Amino acid sequence: MKSKNSSRLLLAFLGATALVVAACGSSGESSTTETAAVTADTAVAVDAKPFDGVTLTFGKAPHGEDEKANWEKWLPAFTEKTGIKVELTQVPWDQLEALYTASFASDTPYDVSYQTSTHLTLFGERGAFEDMTPRINGEDFASDLQNFPAGVLGASTYNGKLYGLPFVVGTIAMYANLDMMKSAGVATVPTTEEELVAASKAIMADQKSKGNKDVLGFYTPRTVADYGWYFTLASVHNRGGDFLSADGKTAMMDSKEVKDSAQVAVDMICKDKVQPANGLYNREAAIELFKAGKLAFILDEPSRVKTFKEAALPFAWDIGMPVGYNGKATQFATTGHWAVAAKSKNADAAWEFVKWLSSAEFNATYNQRYAFVPARLDADASGGDEMLARNASWVSVWDGLKTSPKVSQLLDEYAKALEAATSCKTSVDDAFASAQKGATEALAQG
């Protein structure tokens, strides 16, 4: 029995060694055949495309689980046109910063990567990305540049440097259950904070009288884990305030506008109780509540328009702008960019790829699937969908996140304070005083 065991161990060991050798061997082999194929290509194609034989590495966090399969469909067209091969690496959102840090610290970073406003200058100011200002002002881009709204480009520029070309801007829609509104006698989708609370209360009372005790009025994430800042900062902007001064040097976490807008969020949960307590439903769970007809209003991204239509919700619904304040309603979200690595060995090819990615044509293709608003005005991603077209029109009131190297940390301070206040256990004043302290410390550190 003993010898049987040890011989099995030996077998397992041999097997594993063989696997390792095979794996190493095969990867080595494939790379040699690849180079051979490349040289053959260049030899045959005399009227070679300018970047024939170049391979770019491309890092992108997915907007959906089918994204990889989609890229496999989309990328051959680019390779066909330019001869540039693109190797996609999917970066998981939860570990995005770790993976990007590792990549940009090495001397073989992703040539092209997708960066949101929170990371663009975080990495850019540390020398990870090429400044794109000279490139976008070049002749070959002049006709494209005029399609990018100045506001969007401005929010992505830091100290005169643009580390990535804007691709999509986020927007937030308020989804409303029209049947519930009708039943409670609410005529139009609320447009102010007061109307929203009143409509929610009316709907909850109406449903309760019909025996549906568990219907809720409103939901939007207010926690750190569900990016509460993303859904709340619009109401700060509506009041004309911000969490950071215009010059980016002073924290304004304890400003009246920030605290007033937080108080509205707190009241909906703690006083009016039209929104469930934090943690009972995370963002995904709340979406299911809406789909099940247990929630009247919910804030979420426009990508849900598609999924709700596919699910054929059993009630009438519509989208509207998130409610405004005192007649002013803005859109707040982040921007997604294509960045070229400063250490890229194929920067020109990378720029070629960025131009293709941000073209009106590709932008429309991508966003007809993932439903973001294109960062350029001449790309129509609505695919004829009236709701998405309306969503795209909101870019005119877009007042999104201005990128800066410390913005992630400042948003963290803001989000922690918002979460603490909406937990109903800490006062708005205390929560944002501590955010102010944290943010000031963060800004003071070089």
Next chain:
Amino acid sequence: MSQIDQNKVLIDWQELSLTDEEFRRARSRYKLRGLIPVMGFLGPFLLLWSVFLAIPMLWSIWLSFNTGGLIDEAKFVGFDNWSRMLSNDELVRSLKNTAIYVVIAILTVFSLALTIAGLLNSNKRGQNFFKVALYFPLLVPPIMAGMIFFFLTHYDMGIINLVLQATNHEKLNFLGDNPNALLTIVSLEVWRGLGFWVLFFLAGLQSIPSDLIDAAKIDGAGSVRRFRKISLPTLRPLLLFAVIIALIFNFQLFDSVQVLTKGGPVLGTTSVVWFIYKRLFAFQDIGLAYATSVGLLIVVVVLTVAAYGFLGKRSEN
């Protein structure tokens, strides 16, 4: 005559004896030769250890006195990061959470594992089945364990709340309230770790000579008394090892925080390693991250030495 003989012996001795210099050289040659087999055994580990653990560790100590140093160039700032670390409120909170977590998790998992190991030791039938079944959770990678817990703790559809609802109890807010969130994380880690510690303690219990137990039984000692007077003292060195390993591993709490709570609600579950991870990557505050990681190392070393001193001494008595 005898005197001459004596002289001769002395002369012989002097010829044989070494000068100090010669002796030192011979000794070091002997020692060097002795090192060759040592290096044969230790070499492979030592090489890999220095390259992949010691050097990165020294590097991180160096980075704790700098700003930047990963994507950009490191810039020396002296003790700046360390003073910032000591005045950071979130870190204080993280350390407190981690300490509470470590104490509750270790106490829970050890008492459960000792109980189960005791039951298995006295009920031999089906032992293998139980051992294998209890080990299953360890086979689930943490990111998936987080997903399983998400299914279990969903407010409306999680099985626990459904049972509570069916029995007319109030439903629980597992991840949105304190201290529930930290306790949920403790349960996840206890769930994953229980099987390992059961096997560990069972191995220890089975090494206790059965005649010792029989003798105690004849003396009329009850099972609790037998456990206290025989099993526990025999298990003490094992317990020492277990406490040290559990301290080291649990102080590195990270996976379940990332998967389940992202440190919330209201900093209720931020652990020290989560704090480090966030500074290091999301904020690119490399210096503070490494100062904290070296600080954590110091804390764990001190605790380990303390545990060694405390449990080690008692096991000698």
Next chain:
Amino acid sequence: MSLKHPIGIDLEDLARQDALTRRAKSALSYFVLGLFVLISVGPILYVISPAFRESKSLFSYPPQWLPNSFYLGNFKFLLTETNYIRWGINTLIFATSVTLISLVIDTLAGYAFARMNFPGKKLLFGCILATLMVPIAALLAPTYLLVRNLDRWTFGLIGLDTFGGLIIPMTVSPLGVFMMRQFIETLPKGLYEAARIDGASEWRIFTKIVLPLMKPAVVVLGIFVFMQQWANFLWPLVITTKDETRVLTVGIATLQGQFVTNWGVIAAATLMTIAPIIMVFLFFQRWFVQASVAGALKQ
């Protein structure tokens, strides 16, 4: 016929009572054990249902317990739209190689620390133990850059996106050395001393005397290391960028969208990840049980 004890105690009755309480006790024990088995295995079985349901219907109201139809789309998605099989093979290569290599080097080093004398032994052992306490997440970046630079020195054997780069750094396990040293120290010294007096070399003593006695410890450490690497996530995440070297945990993590997660697919993936490891586990189960019977960890 009853046996009356002189003092008047009914011995048979006593024995009957004793057997009864023993049986009750053992029934209670098995009930408690069964409860813990349920807690351990239940949540894993719980994933079977969502794996066979469409993500859309997972959290729909009212709660649905069992799949109303046998939906295979999640598995089909994994097998056709992702490189699931490749990830699985990579994970197996990764975990097996790390286990085998670290078993060899840990056993050797453990022997050196337990049975050999050399200057600075205690200090070195202390330093090694100290590195056990460094959070892995913090060492991620320096180790990554190191492997990146090693590419040149090892002719591409240890580098980014290579199995060498994935495997070798993970084979260093201070805990393994610690465990092996503890175990070797419990082995009877007599045999060892006798062999030494007979003039046997250290290598001979190690292979002929110590190694055969170490099987239980090797199995326990082996399973421990294998499990750890099977679940390893952070290191494979940063060191591999292509499907050729990607492992399961990382592959599955990339299936999560920014905010939208396809829970059905993740549940199916969980099931497909646990299933093979349970097979491996059951295959080695006999060894495993043997190992713990021998009291591998006793000191």
